[in-house]
Amino acid sequence: MKRVILDLLKDCYEDEAAHLELRMIRDAQQPRFEALKESHPEIYRDFMSARNTWHEILLRNRRKRVDILTKIVEGQIGSNKLEIICDSCKKELEKKGGLLFGPPDSNDMAKKTHLCVVCYEKIIGEIVRRD
Numbered sequence: 860m861k862r863v864i865l866d867l868l869k870d871c872y873e874d875e876a877a878h879l880e881l882r883m884i885r886d887a888q889q890p891r892f893e894a895l896k897e898s899h900p901e902i903y904r905d906f907m908s909a910r911n912t913w914h915e916i917l918l919r920n921r922r923k924r925v926d927i928l929t930k931i932v933e934g935q936i937g938s939n940k941l942e943i944i945c946d947s948c949k950k951e952l953e954k955k956g957g958l959l960f961g962p963p964d965s966n967d968m969a970k971k972t973h974l975c976v977v978c979y980e981k982i983i984g985e986i987v988r989r990d
């Protein structure tokens with residue numbers, strides 16, 4: 860999912876770069892464009908009207924996409940949630956806890972048990988003798 864979001868964000872920045880290219884062309888053509896005001900006022904008017912309507916809609920929608928996508932990406936990257944449940948107390952781990960591995964089964968696979976810090980301390984205190 861993160862990959863898809865980052866791809867969409869990349870497209871938005873590509874749009875932004877394309878838009879800057881268009882603006883450079885526009886600026887280079889500015890004197891000729893201004894001359895249209897006199898020679899072909901209807902063309903000038905149509906261009907200005909498109910710039911202030913359709914063009915603004917494109918810009919506004921792109922800004923909205925960038926905002927939403929950025930929030931999603933930051934939310935995912937900024938989240939420190941481990942999304943691991945302690946197998947003893949069933950609460951979500953807030954920081955990294957302990958792991959308990961069982962003996963390997965016939966496929967050489969060991970069962971892994973997650974423990975939060977509190978449960979780890981309780982359990983290790985019961986099963987390990989520290990004389």
Ligand SMILES: [Zn+2]
Nearest residue numbers: 945948975978
């Ligand atoms: Zn626990």
